[in-house]
Amino acid sequence: xxxxxxxxxxxxxxxxxxxxxxxxxxxxxxxxxxxxxxxxxxxxxxxxxxxxxxxxxxxxxxxxxxxxxxxxxxxxxxxxxxxxxxxxxxxxxxxxxxxxxxxxxxxxxxxxxxxxxxxxxxxxxxxxxxxxxxxxxxxxxxxxxxxxxxxxxxxxxxxxxxxxxxxxxxxxxxxxxxxxxxxxxxxxxxxxxxxxxxxxxxxxxxxxxxxxxxxxxxxxxxxxxxxxxxxxxxxxxxxxxxxxxxxxxxxxxxxxxxxxxxxxxxxxxxxxxxxxxxxxxxxxxxxxxxxxxxxxxxxxxxxxxxxxxxxxxxxxxxxxxxxxxxxxxxxxxxxxxxx
Amino acid sequence: xxxxxxxxxxxxxxxxxxxxxxxxxxxxxxxxxxxxxxxxxxxxxxxxxxxxxxxxxxxxxxxxxxxxxxxxxxxxxxxxxxxxxxxxxxxxxxxxxxxxxxxxxxxxxxxxxxxxxxxxxxxxxxxxxxxxxxxxxxxxxxxxxxxxxxxxxxxxxxxxxxxxxxxxxxxxxxxxxxxxxxxxxxxxxxxxxxxxxxxxxxxxxxxxxxxxxxxxxxxxxxxxxxxxxxxxxxxxxxxxxxxxxxxxxxxxxxxxxxxxxxxxxxxxxxxxxxxxxxxxxxxxxxxxxxxxxxxxxxxxxxxxxxxxxxxxxxxxxxxxxxxxxxxxxxxxxxxxxxxxxxxxxxxxxxxxxxxxxxxxxxxxxxxxxxxxxxxxxxxxxxxxxxxxxxxxxxxxxxxxx
Numbered sequence: 260x261x262x263x264x265x266x267x268x269x270x271x272x273x274x275x276x277x278x279x280x281x282x283x284x285x286x287x288x289x290x291x292x293x294x295x296x297x298x299x300x301x302x303x304x305x306x307x308x309x310x311x312x313x314x315x316x317x318x319x320x321x322x323x324x325x326x327x328x329x330x331x332x333x334x335x336x337x338x339x340x341x342x343x344x345x346x347x348x349x350x351x352x353x354x355x356x357x358x359x360x361x362x363x364x365x366x367x368x369x370x371x372x373x374x375x376x377x378x379x380x381x382x383x384x385x386x387x388x389x390x391x392x393x394x395x396x397x398x399x400x401x402x403x404x405x406x407x408x409x410x411x412x413x414x415x416x417x418x419x420x421x422x423x424x425x426x427x428x429x430x431x432x433x434x435x436x437x438x439x440x441x442x443x444x445x446x447x448x449x450x451x452x453x454x455x456x457x458x459x460x461x462x463x464x465x466x467x468x469x470x471x472x473x474x475x476x477x478x479x480x481x482x483x484x485x486x487x488x489x490x491x492x493x494x495x496x497x498x499x500x501x502x503x504x505x506x507x508x509x510x511x512x513x514x515x516x517x518x519x520x521x522x523x524x525x526x527x528x529x530x531x532x533x534x535x536x537x538x539x540x541x542x543x544x545x546x547x548x549x550x551x552x553x554x555x556x557x558x559x560x561x562x563x564x565x566x567x568x569x570x571x572x573x574x575x576x577x578x579x580x581x582x583x584x585x586x587x588x589x590x591x592x593x594x595x596x597x598x
Numbered sequence: 599x600x601x602x603x604x605x606x607x608x609x610x611x612x613x614x615x616x617x618x619x620x621x622x623x624x625x626x627x628x629x630x631x632x633x634x635x636x637x638x639x640x641x642x643x644x645x646x647x648x649x650x651x652x653x654x655x656x657x658x659x660x661x662x663x664x665x666x667x668x669x670x671x672x673x674x675x676x677x678x679x680x681x682x683x684x685x686x687x688x689x690x691x692x693x694x695x696x697x698x699x700x701x702x703x704x705x706x707x708x709x710x711x712x713x714x715x716x717x718x719x720x721x722x723x724x725x726x727x728x729x730x731x732x733x734x735x736x737x738x739x740x741x742x743x744x745x746x747x748x749x750x751x752x753x754x755x756x757x758x759x760x761x762x763x764x765x766x767x768x769x770x771x772x773x774x775x776x777x778x779x780x781x782x783x784x785x786x787x788x789x790x791x792x793x794x795x796x797x798x799x800x801x802x803x804x805x806x807x808x809x810x811x812x813x814x815x816x817x818x819x820x821x822x823x824x825x826x827x828x829x830x831x832x833x834x835x836x837x838x839x840x841x842x843x844x845x846x847x848x849x850x851x852x853x854x855x856x857x858x859x860x861x862x863x864x865x866x867x868x869x870x871x872x873x874x875x876x877x878x879x880x881x882x883x884x885x886x887x888x889x890x891x892x893x894x895x896x897x898x899x900x901x902x903x904x905x906x907x908x909x910x911x912x913x914x915x916x917x918x919x920x921x922x923x924x925x926x927x928x929x930x931x932x933x934x935x936x937x938x939x940x941x942x943x944x945x946x947x948x949x950x951x952x953x954x955x956x957x958x959x960x961x962x963x964x965x966x967x968x969x970x971x972x973x974x975x976x977x978x979x980x981x982x983x984x985x986x987x988x989x990x991x992x993x994x995x996x997x998x999x
Contacts, residue, residue: 304698311691404781413782414715414735415686509694511716513686552691555681559644 294444298437306436308552311508313443314501316544317450319528320537321497326526327535328458329490330470332389334522335376335396339495341517342399343368343502348416348512349409356420358433358442361503369499370492372399377491381484384473396519404514415513422507439508446504447541450497454537457493466490527565531572533579542581636673636931638922639696640707641689641717642731642915644681647836648709651911652681654867654904655707655731658915661903662923670923671931678702684709686716693717697724703933704729706918709911711735711783718742727925727936731918732911736786739994743961746936748943750921750955750964751914752885753994754786757860760968760989761831761883762794765858772801773828777818779838780807787833787860795831803827808838815842819849830855835862839869847876861886864973866983867909877973877981885952886910887969887985889976896951907982917950924948958993965993 281289297309318340325331343365347356350364380391403410410416421434422442433442457463468476469483477483506512515521524547532543547565555561576583640659643652656679668675678700682689689708696702697720705721706729708714714733721728721744728747730738739753765774776792778784784807792802804825806818822830834842839862846852857863861884864870870877888897888907896916900908908916921943926933928942940962947956953967968989976982 302698304694307694307698308691407782414712414737417716417719509687509690509716510719511686511690513712513716515685515687551688552695555644556678556695559649559681561681562645 290448294441297440301436303436306440307508308548310436310439310443311505312545312548313440313447313541314505314508315525315528315548316541317443317447317501318498319525319532319540319544320447320450320454321494321501322525323529323534323537323540324454324457324466324490324494324497326529327537328463328470329466329487330384331487331490332385332526333380333392334389334519334526335380335392335394335399336494336498336525337517337519337521338376338396338399339369339372339498340502340505340525341403341512341515341521342372343499344505344512344516345403345410345416347503348419348506351419351506356422356507358422358424358504361422361507362500365499365501365503366496367499369495369497369502371495372499373491373495374488376495377488381487381491393519393522396517396522400514400517400519403517410514413514415511416506417511419506419510421510422504433507439504443504443508446500450500451537453493453497457490458537462486462489462493527569531568531580533582536579536582539579539581542579546580634673635676636670636926636933637676637678637700637702637704639693639700639702639705640677640679640731640915640918641682641692641696641705641713642679642707643684643709644679646683646685648684650868651709651732651836654909654912655709655915657904658900658908658912658917659706659919660915661899662916662919665899666919666923671927671929673926673931679707682708682710682713684713686710686712689713690716690720693720697721697726703727704922706922707731707915708733711738714738715742718744718747721747725936727933727939729918729922731914735782736790736994739958739961739963740997743963743997745962746940748921748925748940748957748962748964750917750948750950750952752861752966752968753963754783754860755790755994756885756966756968756992757883758787758790759794760970760992761858761860762791762798762800763989764881764883764970764987765791765829765831766795766798766800769856769858770828771799773803774800774831775803775806775822775825775827775829776831777806777808777822778833779810779812779835781810783835784810784833788831791831808834808842810838812838813841815845816849819845819851822851822855823849827855830857832857832859832863834859835865836868839863839865840872843869843873843876843880847873852876853879856881858882860884861910861971864971864983865909865911866907867904867912869909870973870981870983871906871909874981878975880973882971882983883968883989884910884971884983885966885968886913887971887983889971889982889984890951890953890967890969890988892949892953893951907980913951917952917955920950921948921955956991958996960996961994963994963996965991968992 322336325333346368347361347365354360376395379395380388421432424431465486469486528543528547531546533539550565554564642655663675680692682692696705704727708730709732711733714730730749732751734752734754736753736755776788778788858881861882864877864880864882866888925939925943929939933939944957944959947954955964958965969985970987971983972986973981974984
C-alpha cells in the first residue's frame with residue numbers, strides 16, 4: 260500500500276521501500292508461517308472456511324481498487340464475482356474443472372462484464388455511479404434468476420465436477436480443505452500483488468488523480484472515462500479470478516452470488532477492513548464472515564452485531580480496524596508522518 | 599430402556615471381541631458412543647424472509663425434545679440450531695460447520711428448497727444422516743435424492759397433484775385460472791396442478807404470475823374480476839399470501855371466486871391467524887392440518903405453548919423429532935452403522951403428527967396422507983383449517999427408472 264487516502268482529500272504516496280522496515284525475506288518467511296499455521300491446527304471445515312474468507316476477500320480487494328483509489332462506490336460488484344462464478348460452474352460441466360481453465364474463464368468473464376458495465380457507468384461518479392452499477396447488477400441478477408435452463412434459477416447450480424490441478428505427471432483433485440485453502444492462498448497473494456502493482460503503476464496514480472483533481476486531470480489531457488474503464492476492467496479481472504474458485508469451495512453457486520446484497524456485503528467488509536489499504540479487504544472479510552458464522556450460533560440477532568461493528572468502525576476507526584487498532588496501541592507512525 | 603441398554607451393549611462387545619481384531623478395536627468406541635450425548639444439528643431460517651417459519655420449526659423441535667425429557671433411546675440430546683438466512687451459500691456453510699466442527703450425529707431442518715438442494719452434495723459426501731424437515735422441491739425426491747437424506751415432508755408435486763384431482767372432481771371442469779408467485783416453488787406447484795387437472799380433462803384459462811414480494815396485486819385482481827373464473831388455483835407463501843388474501847377481500851373477490859391453493863397459502867399459523875376472516879372458505883391441499891386426527895394432541899399442546907394453532911413448519915419441526923426418535927430407537931441409539939439406521943427406518947412406517955409415514959425406499963421420501971382443508975369458523979369464531987377429505991398414501995413419482 261504505497262498510497263493512503265487520509266480522509267481529507269489529500270493523498271500521501273511514497274514508494275513501499277521507504278515505509279517498510281522488514282526485509283523481503285523476513286516478510287516471505289512470516290507469510291509462509293502464517294499460511295502454514297492453519298494447516299497444522301485447523302480441520303477440514305475451518306480450512307474451507309478460511310478458503311472462503313480468502314476468496315471473498317480477494318473480491319473485496321478488487322472492489323478496493325475502485326472505492327479506495329477511484330472513489331467509485333459500486334453496488335454492482337457482485338456481477339463480476341458472481342458472473343465469473345456462474346461462468347466457471349457452467350463451463351466446468353463441458354470443459355472439466357481444471358483450475359487453470361476455470362481461472363481463465365473467470366478472469367475473462369469478469370473483464371467482459373466490467374467492460375460492459377464500464378461502458379454504461381464510466382462517465383458518472385458518486386451517486387449516479389452507485390445507482391447505475393446497482394441497476395446493471397440487478398439486470399444481471401434477473402437474468403440469472405429466471406434463466407432456469409442455464410443457471411438453475413433460484414435453485415442455483417450444483418453437481419458440477421470438482422476442481423482439479425493438472426501437473427505434468429498427475430491430476431490432483433482439489434476437493435478437500437487443505438487443497439482449497441492452499442489454492443486460495445495463492446489466489447489471494449497473486450491478486451494482492453497484482454492490485455498493488457496496479458495502484459503503484461502510472462494508471463493507478465492517474466486513477467487517484469481522477470478522484471482527487473478531476474478537472475486538473477482533464478486539463479492535463481487524461482481521459483477520465485478511459486481511466487475509470489481500465490480500473491473497472493482490472494478490478495473485474497481480479498474479482499473474476501476469485502469468482503472462478505468460489506463455486507468449488509461448496510460445490511454450489513446460487514443467485515445470491517450476483518445479488519446486490521452481495522455487493523453491499525463487500526462494501527461493508529471493505530469499510531470494516533479499511534478502505535484504500537488493500538490488505539484490509541481480507542481482514543474485513545474475515546471479521547464479517549466470522550461474525551456471521553459464529554455469532555449467529557448464539558443469537559438470532561447477529562446482523563445487529565455486524566451493524567454495530569460497522570457503525571463503530573466508521574465512527575472511531577474510519578480507516579479500518581487494523582489502522583484503528585494500530586493507532587489505539589500507540590503506534591502512531593502514520594499520524595506523525597502526516598503532521 | 600435404560601435397563602435393557604447395558605445388556606445389549608455387553609452382548610455386542612462380547613461378540614465383537616470374539617470376532618476379528620479390527621472389530622475388537624471398534625467396539626470400545628461403539629460402547630462409548632451410547633453414553634455420549636446425541637448431537638442433533640438443525641439448520642433453519644432465523645433471519646431473512648422465512649424468519650417466522652424458522653422460529654416455528656425450531657419451537658416444534660424443542661417442544662418434542664422437551665416432551666421426551668431431552669433424551670432419545672437413553673441418550674441425552676444436544677440440539678444445535680443454526681441460521682441459514684434462507685440463503686443457499688449460508689446454508690452450506692452452516693451444514694459444514696455442524697458436520698465439521700460440532701461433529702453432530704444427525705443434521706436436520708431446512709425450509710428453503712434452494713438450501714436443501716445446495717446442501718445435498720455436502721451431506722452426501724459426508725454420508726451424514728440428514729432429515730429435511732420442509733424443503734420440498736420435486737427434484738429433492740428425484741434427481742437430487744441421496745442415500746442418507748430422509749425426507750419426512752411433502753414434495754410440491756404431492757400438493758399440486760392432489761389439488762388438481764380435487765378441483766376437477768369438485769370445483770369444475772372448466773373456468774379455472776391460476777395465479778402464482780413467480781419463482782421456483784410457485785412454478786412447480788402451479789405446473790403440477792395444471793398437469794394433473796388437464797390430464798383429468800379440465801381446461802385451464804388465463805395463468806397469471808406475480809413476482810416474489812409483490813405488494814400490490816391490484817392489476818392481477820382486476821384481471822380476475824374481468825375474467826370471472828369459476829375458481830382459482832394459487833400459490834403464495836408467507837407475507838405474499840397474507841397480502842394476496844387481504845386484497846382479494848378488499849376487491850370483494852373472496853367468496854365470489856372459489857380459491858384453492860397449496861398448503862402455504864392458508865398456513866394455519868403463518869397466514870390464517872394473520873388474515874382471519876379473509877381466509878374463510880378457502881381450500882388447500884396440505885400434508886398437515888391442525889384438525890387431522892393424528893394432530894389432536896399436538897395441536898392442543900402447541901396452542902398451550904405458543905398461543906396459536908400450529909401451521910406446517912411448527913408441525914414439521916415436531917415431526918422431524920418424531921422421525922429421528924424412531925430411527926434412533928430402532929437401532930438402540932447406536933448410529934455407527936448408517937446402513938442399519940436406514941434399513942430400520944425404512945422397514946416400517948412412523949406414526950407422526952402428519953399421519954402415518956412410511957418411506958419410499960427409492961428416494962427416502964415420505965409417503966404421506968394429503969389433507970384437503972377448508973377454512974371454516976372453529977371454536978370462538980377463529981378460522982381453522984378443517985379436514986374435508988384425505989388422499990391416502992400419496993407417493994411422489996420419484997426418480998425415473
